[in-house]
Amino acid sequence: MTAVIYMSNTILGDWSVMYFTYDISMLIILxxxxxxxxxxxxxxxxxxxxxGNSIKILLIVCGIYGVSILASLFGFKExxxxxxxxxxxxxxxxxxxxxxxxxxxxxNFPHLVxxxxxxxxxxxxxxxxxxxxxxxxTNFNLIPILVFFIILMMxxxxxxxxxxxxxxxxxxxxxxxxxxxxFVIISINxxxxxxxxxxxxxxxxxxTGAMMIISLLVFYISILVNKEYYKKGVSLTKNxxxxxxxxxxxxxxxxxxxxxxxxxxxIGSLIITxxxxxxxxxxxxxxxxxxxxxx
Numbered sequence: 001m002t003a004v005i006y007m008s009n010t011i012l013g014d015w016s017v018m019y020f021t022y023d024i025s026m027l028i029i030l031x032x033x034x035x036x037x038x039x040x041x042x043x044x045x046x047x048x049x050x051x052g053n054s055i056k057i058l059l060i061v062c063g064i065y066g067v068s069i070l071a072s073l074f075g076f077k078e079x080x081x082x083x084x085x086x087x088x089x090x091x092x093x094x095x096x097x098x099x100x101x102x103x104x105x106x107x108n109f110p111h112l113v114x115x116x117x118x119x120x121x122x123x124x125x126x127x128x129x130x131x132x133x134x135x136x137x138t139n140f141n142l143i144p145i146l147v148f149f150i151i152l153m154m155x156x157x158x159x160x161x162x163x164x165x166x167x168x169x170x171x172x173x174x175x176x177x178x179x180x181x182x183f184v185i186i187s188i189n190x191x192x193x194x195x196x197x198x199x200x201x202x203x204x205x206x207x208t209g210a211m212m213i214i215s216l217l218v219f220y221i222s223i224l225v226n227k228e229y230y231k232k233g234v235s236l237t238k239n240x241x242x243x244x245x246x247x248x249x250x251x252x253x254x255x256x257x258x259x260x261x262x263x264x265x266x267i268g269s270l271i272i273t274x275x276x277x278x279x280x281x282x283x284x285x286x287x288x289x290x291x292x293x294x295x
Contacts (some may be wrong), residue, residue, distance in 0.1 A: 019080050020072050026087075027065045034058045057098055061091040092182060096175055110168040116181045117162060123188045124155045130192040133199060146266040147195060153273035154188065154219060160280040161223045165287070167231040177229065180222045187219035198262060205260045212265070213252045216272050220244070234287050240279055247275030 034055055041051040064087040071079045128151060134144040194212040197203045227236040251272035258264030 019077075019084065020069070023065050023069045023072070023080075023084070027062055027069065030058050030062050030065070034062070053095075053098065057091070057094050060094065061087055064090060093179065096179060107172065107174060109170050109172050109174055112174050112177065113162065113166065113168050116177065120158060120162075120181065120184060120188070123185050124151065124158075127151050127188055127192045131195055134195070143262065143266065146263075146270055150266065150269045150273050151191070153270065153277045154191070154216075157220070157273065157277040157280055158184070158223055160277065160284050162226060164284045165231060165234055165280070166226060166229040170229070172229065177226055180225050183218050183222040187215045187222060190215035191219070198265065205265075209255045209259055209265065212269055213255060216251075216269065217248065220248070220272075220276050231287065233290060234283065236283075240283065243279050244276050247279075248272050251275070 037051045037055045037058070041049070041055065044051065046052065064083060068080050068083040068087065071077070071083060128148075131144070131147050131151065134147050136144075190211060194208050194215060197208045197211070224236065230236070251268040251270075254264050254268035254271065258268075
């Protein structure tokens with residue numbers, strides 16, 4: 001816990017001030033987790049299961065942080081930041097490549113979905129807080145309403161896809177669910193950043209337009225890849241993808257053709273978010289209707 005507090009206090013704008021304490025804190029935290037997994041593996045009398053697999057991954061990441069610490073001690077400070085980036089990416093995605101041999105029933109899929117939903121809800125809450133400066137009580141216009149509805153349609157799309165269309169009561173390793181949520185969180189934050197930049201003014205409109213388009217593309221791809229967990233009788237058809245593609249291209253075209261026009265920026269984004277939500281919502285309602293007819 002002490003290491004966690006130190007690490008949280010190292011998050012500063014100047015990396016040269018924070019990196020050594022950050023690396024030491026991360027190494028202590030990860031080694032503590034390795035110790036906990038080792039205790040569990042000894043109780044199982046095997047390092048071939050989930051605990052052993054996690055230990056392998058964590059030790060690799062610990063090794064990278066160790067290299068970063070040595071680089072800082074021996075004066076190779078220009079390499080510390082790239083090494084830390086490698087450590088973070090390795091820790092996030094190595095489980096996808098190093099897969100242990102263990103039963104899927106040790107993973108509580110409904111519990112995992114619930115935790116990711118909670119994390120995403122928190123991120124959407126932060127996005128709402130991030131757009132509050134658009135709500136100027138002295139100058140009422142449609143801009144804050146459009147901004148809010150873009151975030152709302154993203155959230156609604158997420159709820160329909162992840163909460164309504166996915167079958168939660170199942171046994172899965174859930175790697176697809178976990179990794180896709182990395183990009184869900186990143187894309188929501190980037191949408192907020194795009195709004196922040198446009199509100200600040202004096203910004204390259206092509207930058208904010210591209211950021212919004214790419215962020216929304218990543219967001220919808222990230223939630224749609226979870227179609228593998230759909231309920232029985234639900235599928236993402238080619239027609240669905242075609243409609244979503246047309247909607248996305250239409251919204252993107254409006255943003256780019258009228259680049260520099262903030263209303264066009266918002267309307268194009270809203271077309272993308274509302275159009276994709278409508279496709280997912282209609283899919284959900286058709287499934288519900290089918291279920292009701294069978295009952």
